[in-house]
Amino acid sequence: MAPAKKGILERLDAGEVVIGDGGFVFALEKRGYVKAGPWTPEAAVEHPEAVRQLHREFLRSGSNVMQTFTFYASDDKLKNRGNKLSFTGAQINEAACDLAREVANEGDALVAGGVCQTPSYLSCKSETEVKAILKKQLDVFVKKDVDFLIAEYFEHVEEAVWAVEVLKETGKPVAACLCIGPDGDMHGVSPGECAVRLVKAGAQIVGINCHFDPMTCVKAVKMMKEGVEKAGLKAHYMVQPLAYHTPDCSCQGFIDLPEFPFGLEPRILSRWDMHAYAREAYNTGIRFIGGCCGFEPYHIRAVAEELAPERGFLPEASEKHGNWGAGLEMHTKPWVRARARRDYWENLKPASGRPLCPSMSSPDGWGVTKGHSELMQQTEATSKDQLKQLFDRSKSQ
Numbered sequence: 001m002a003p004a005k006k007g008i009l010e011r012l013d014a015g016e017v018v019i020g021d022g023g024f025v026f027a028l029e030k031r032g033y034v035k036a037g038p039w040t041p042e043a044a045v046e047h048p049e050a051v052r053q054l055h056r057e058f059l060r061s062g063s064n065v066m067q068t069f070t071f072y073a074s075d076d077k078l079k080n081r082g083n084k085l086s087f088t089g090a091q092i093n094e095a096a097c098d099l100a101r102e103v104a105n106e107g108d109a110l111v112a113g114g115v116c117q118t119p120s121y122l123s124c125k126s127e128t129e130v131k132a133i134l135k136k137q138l139d140v141f142v143k144k145d146v147d148f149l150i151a152e153y154f155e156h157v158e159e160a161v162w163a164v165e166v167l168k169e170t171g172k173p174v175a176a177c178l179c180i181g182p183d184g185d186m187h188g189v190s191p192g193e194c195a196v197r198l199v200k201a202g203a204q205i206v207g208i209n210c211h212f213d214p215m216t217c218v219k220a221v222k223m224m225k226e227g228v229e230k231a232g233l234k235a236h237y238m239v240q241p242l243a244y245h246t247p248d249c250s251c252q253g254f255i256d257l258p259e260f261p262f263g264l265e266p267r268i269l270s271r272w273d274m275h276a277y278a279r280e281a282y283n284t285g286i287r288f289i290g291g292c293c294g295f296e297p298y299h300i301r302a303v304a305e306e307l308a309p310e311r312g313f314l315p316e317a318s319e320k321h322g323n324w325g326a327g328l329e330m331h332t333k334p335w336v337r338a339r340a341r342r343d344y345w346e347n348l349k350p351a352s353g354r355p356l357c358p359s360m361s362s363p364d365g366w367g368v369t370k371g372h373s374e375l376m377q378q379t380e381a382t383s384k385d386q387l388k389q390l391f392d393r394s395k396s397q
Helices: 008-013 024-030 048-061 089-104 127-144 157-168 191-201 214-230 271-284 297-306 316-320 323-330 342-347 384-396
Strands: 065-067 110-116 148-154 174-178 205-209 236-240
Touching: 024 048, 048 065, 048 089, 048 297, 048 316, 065 089, 089 110, 089 127, 110 127, 127 157, 148 157, 157 174, 157 191, 174 191, 174 236, 191 205, 191 214, 205 214, 214 236, 214 271, 271 297, 271 342, 297 316, 323 342
Parallel strands: 065 110, 110 148, 148 174, 174 205, 205 236
Antiparallel strands: none
16 A cells, blocks of 8 residues: 555645646636636536646646635635636536546546635625535545645635634644735735734744745745744745736726736736745745746646656656757757757746836726625625626726
8 A cells, every 4th residue: 555645734744745726717717617607616527538638737847735726615616796606616626536536546646625805804794604515515525534734715804714714623734825915915914924924823834825925925925934933933925926017007906007917917927937936935944935817838838847856857748848848959940959958948037028118007907895885795686787897997997
């Protein structure tokens, strides 16, 4: 019988580098399996082969963690804004757990059950009501015996703390990530203070995911680490950022960019950018390093290749990828063969290929957050009158 896999805390306590996976909703939306807008994960039931294959590609690229494709799978989100589904949250979550476990068992990977922010919180539902929604998701993760739990993509630390408190009831290790930048959560709570609250609530791993580019997220995690250490507490740290450059984002991140979500491709990070990200994260003291929206398997492979000296091995996918472009030595064109070196790719400043493309955008967020009438949950589809009001307001900004 194969020896039991080391758990997430056992690995982190030993100083090992744990590599997460990438962004499922964006990757599967591009492939035609997820609808932009709801961003709900019914593909786990409708198209399990697509979800399984993406898990497998991340595993092959070096991921140690197969996170269940359960983003926005809470019952309130599944029926929000007229979203009509043929499956319950429990059915989706069970299928997602089975797929993640199947692929994790093909390698040395752990299964993480994930929950995220809820429309109910933004609609000012009570702590009891929000926790009940999270608890319903949690029951599936307990039944399927995932290896650890992640509370991710929370804009408000208050809701994230509630999530951690619910997840801790299982006795499983808990990680907690906020989708915030160095300016803090949507109510202005600093990253350091957010991290302290999460650790005190019971999270053993804290960090940042989504909304901002890798270096911005690493900076925010560094602030978390400083806050936790100043408070005399201990924790492990994780980061799973966007694969997009976001220097022009405001406090709510890439959602406020006019390119979101269908025009972000010019902002995508190259594999070489990912090398720099992985090294910066490692040097900051972060040991759980992965990705979120925009991260494809080749991005994760770049992270794994950069940290191969620390991990002691390369991922399987590197068999088809020469180190720093070494495979180009076999190219037919001599000027392309001349690019088979690290200094070329490390110093390249890629062109956009778009003559009128601006280098920055102006974020167009309207400054609304929890409690605002425009964020209130509704089960019926957005009406034409509601849309007209939004269109008119957008034109006037």
